[in-house]
Amino acid sequence: MGGRRLGIATACLSGLLEDKLAAAAAAGFDGVEIFVPDLLGSPESPADIARRCADLGLAVDLYQPIRDVEALPRDAFAASLRRVEHAFDVMEQLGTTTALICSSVDPRAIDDDDLAAAQLAEVADRAADRGLRIAYEALAWGRHVNTWDHSWRIVARADHPALGLCVDSFHLYARGGDPAGLRDVPAGKLFFLQLADAPRLDMAVLPWSRHHRLFPGQGDFDLTALVGHLDAAGYDGPWSLEVFNDVFRQADPGPAAVDARRSLLGLEESLAGAAVPAVGGTAFVELAVDPATSAEVTDALAALGFARTGAHRTKPVGLWEAGGARVVVREEVPLPDAGSVPAAVAALAVRTPDPEALARRGVELLAPRVPLPHAGDEAELRAVAAPDGTLLFCCPERPSPGGDDFWPGDFVSTGVRPGVGATGIDHVALSPPFDLVAEAELFLRTVVGLAPVGEPTDIVAPFGLVRGRLFASAGAEPVRVVLSSSLVRRGGWAPGVPAPQSVAFAVPDVLTVARAALDAGLPLLDVGPNYYADLAARGVADVDVLAAHRVLLDVDASGGQYRHVVTPVLGGRVFLEAVERSGGYAGFGAADAPVRMAAHRRSRASV
Numbered sequence: 050m051g052g053r054r055l056g057i058a059t060a061c062l063s064g065l066l067e068d069k070l071a072a073a074a075a076a077g078f079d080g081v082e083i084f085v086p087d088l089l090g091s092p093e094s095p096a097d098i099a100r101r102c103a104d105l106g107l108a109v110d111l112y113q114p115i116r117d118v119e120a121l122p123r124d125a126f127a128a129s130l131r132r133v134e135h136a137f138d139v140m141e142q143l144g145t146t147t148a149l150i151c152s153s154v155d156p157r158a159i160d161d162d163d164l165a166a167a168q169l170a171e172v173a174d175r176a177a178d179r180g181l182r183i184a185y186e187a188l189a190w191g192r193h194v195n196t197w198d199h200s201w202r203i204v205a206r207a208d209h210p211a212l213g214l215c216v217d218s219f220h221l222y223a224r225g226g227d228p229a230g231l232r233d234v235p236a237g238k239l240f241f242l243q244l245a246d247a248p249r250l251d252m253a254v255l256p257w258s259r260h261h262r263l264f265p266g267q268g269d270f271d272l273t274a275l276v277g278h279l280d281a282a283g284y285d286g287p288w289s290l291e292v293f294n295d296v297f298r299q300a301d302p303g304p305a306a307v308d309a310r311r312s313l314l315g316l317e318e319s320l321a322g323a324a325v326p327a328v329g330g331t332a333f334v335e336l337a338v339d340p341a342t343s344a345e346v347t348d349a350l351a352a353l354g355f356a357r358t359g360a361h362r363t364k365p366v367g368l369w370e371a372g373g374a375r376v377v378v379r380e381e382v383p384l385p386d387a388g389s390v391p392a393a394v395a396a397l398a399v400r401t402p403d404p405e406a407l408a409r410r411g412v413e414l415l416a417p418r419v420p421l422p423h424a425g426d427e428a429e430l431r432a433v434a435a436p437d438g439t440l441l442f443c444c445p446e447r448p449s450p451g452g453d454d455f456w457p458g459d460f461v462s463t464g465v466r467p468g469v470g471a472t473g474i475d476h477v478a479l480s481p482p483f484d485l486v487a488e489a490e491l492f493l494r495t496v497v498g499l500a501p502v503g504e505p506t507d508i509v510a511p512f513g514l515v516r517g518r519l520f521a522s523a524g525a526e527p528v529r530v531v532l533s534s535s536l537v538r539r540g541g542w543a544p545g546v547p548a549p550q551s552v553a554f555a556v557p558d559v560l561t562v563a564r565a566a567l568d569a570g571l572p573l574l575d576v577g578p579n580y581y582a583d584l585a586a587r588g589v590a591d592v593d594v595l596a597a598h599r600v601l602l603d604v605d606a607s608g609g610q611y612r613h614v615v616t617p618v619l620g621g622r623v624f625l626e627a628v629e630r631s632g633g634y635a636g637f638g639a640a641d642a643p644v645r646m647a648a649h650r651r652s653r654a655s656v
């Protein structure tokens with residue numbers, strides 16, 4: 050990765066201008082766009098800001114935006130020219146040569162391409178006198194010019210060497226534009242590229258842009274296609290992010306800038322068609338638990354068919370196995386990053402043919418490598434840290450079915466055979482804070498190579514709206530991670546589990562697992578009779594059997610089934626699930642989530 054100049058608009062980041070510049074430099078960006086309000090809010094002169102950027106190793110790639118310049122009546126245009134000349138004064142001090150003019154939204158603007166072209170050419174004349182140039186951008190809500198091809202027609206008509214295009218991926222895709230046409234624009238006219246992704250939303254373009262832009266790879270736009278067309282056209286300027294939404298501008302600029310640059314590295318990789326290291330299944334999940342909570346977790350594992358097959362030589366760490374499913378339970382005080390809750394998913398271990406390649410790729414994508422001490426004769430585990438501190442272990446593929454040579458030598462066998470009932474880890478569900486979901490998604494998509502399955506699901510939960518989305522790897526034994534998050538949390542009424550997590554085990558026969566768990570005294574979650582009466586009304590057979598075994602059932606549109614049982618919330622945060630999928634069911638039981646959450650609340654309240 051690398052070689053291409055990567056930039057970011059100061060508008061993307063939170064804080065004072067100096068905070069933004071420091072964060073952009075620390076994340077490794079090559080350049081910045083100086084957003085006019087950031088300059089206006091700074092007590093430093095433009096020359097001082099230029100020096101600060103130079104000291105940080107940042108180029109100033111763009112000064113933006115200059116608004117409402119063109120297609121105006123003569124007297125109004127005279128005022129535009131005064132503003133433009135001042136902007137040029139600032140740019141000379143800033144040491145940047147390119148200014149962005151976005152298409153006018155001025156109510157006085159006239160729908161006249163000849164006038165727009167002539168006035169932009171006049172501005173370009175003045176820019177050229179100072180060795181500067183103008184990149185013209187079609188705002189998706191511009192009064193008369195709101196598509197990239199219209200902005201190109203005006204630039205072509207003006208035919209001035211100091212006037213070219215700024216392509217903004219949001220404005221292009223929001224208007225349904227086709228980036229293929231960019232191939233026909235001469236490279237010398239492609240002055241600048243601003244990149245933003247966004248979810249596909251059916252809403253007006255202005256609030257869509259203002260509230261929902263995302264970094265590349267976090268939304269639904271085909272940015273790989275767009276940069277591919279620009280490469281083909283010969284564009285050789287920076288890839289510069291221009292992203293704002295309700296979250297990023299209030300987030301800590303340090304991690305946000307890392308997330309931002311990771312998005313561009315992922316886009317570079319996607320454009321290069323680089324092979325993503327294959328991940329083939331979840332090797333194990335590690336739970337960190339407070340010693341006081343440990344028995345609660347391990348009793349539930351045992352009731353679900355797990356046996357404690359391994360023990361760490363020196364630490365209170367146990368390996369629990371059932372069939373192909375493995376859980377490492379690590380007793381630890383205090384728990385990392387778990388607040389006051391005494392149980393947390395601490396690590397996800399994925400299998401891959403080349404663990405070193407997967408870990409190295411993670412580092413290239415700005416995930417810190419986590420050194421893991423190991424003795425000379427022990428298998429080396431490789432790990433990088435996710436943005437929330439959870440570890441991603443990169444493990445070799447299973448050497449042989451049931452083989453124990455997989456494990457590092459600091460585990461010793463307890464002599465107990467693995468339990469039966471499970472075949473592997475079906476999925477792990479995590480609940481990052483809403484403002485960190487996009488960052489967590491991007492980590493899963495770029496570093497782990499998972500892809501979203503379907504659209505995000507809005508779950509109408511008892512204590513607020515929860516948005517959930519499943520990410521999965523390809524292949525017969527996919528790694529699946531569900532990210533769920535409450536959109537808004539305010540006030541004192543907060544009876545839900547603040548950041549629930551779960552580990553779901555794949556089982557071939559959930560009724561058998563449920564029967565054994567109930568016989569072992571595990572109080573599987575009981576959602577009550579109304580749920581089963583509704584299943585019966587929808588034509589589900591044998592609901593009495595399901596109810597007696599506390600089995601929940603989600604059926605998808607093609608008849609695929611997701612039968613699952615759920616434990617109580619353990620340690621105030623984590624619950625376990627046994628899942629039987631059939632008929633190609635590809636979701637994560639989201640339809641059952643509101644009922645499950647209500648039952649969890651009742652079971653916790655009754656303790």
Ligand code: MG
Nearest residue numbers: 186217243291
């Ligand atoms: Mg823009």
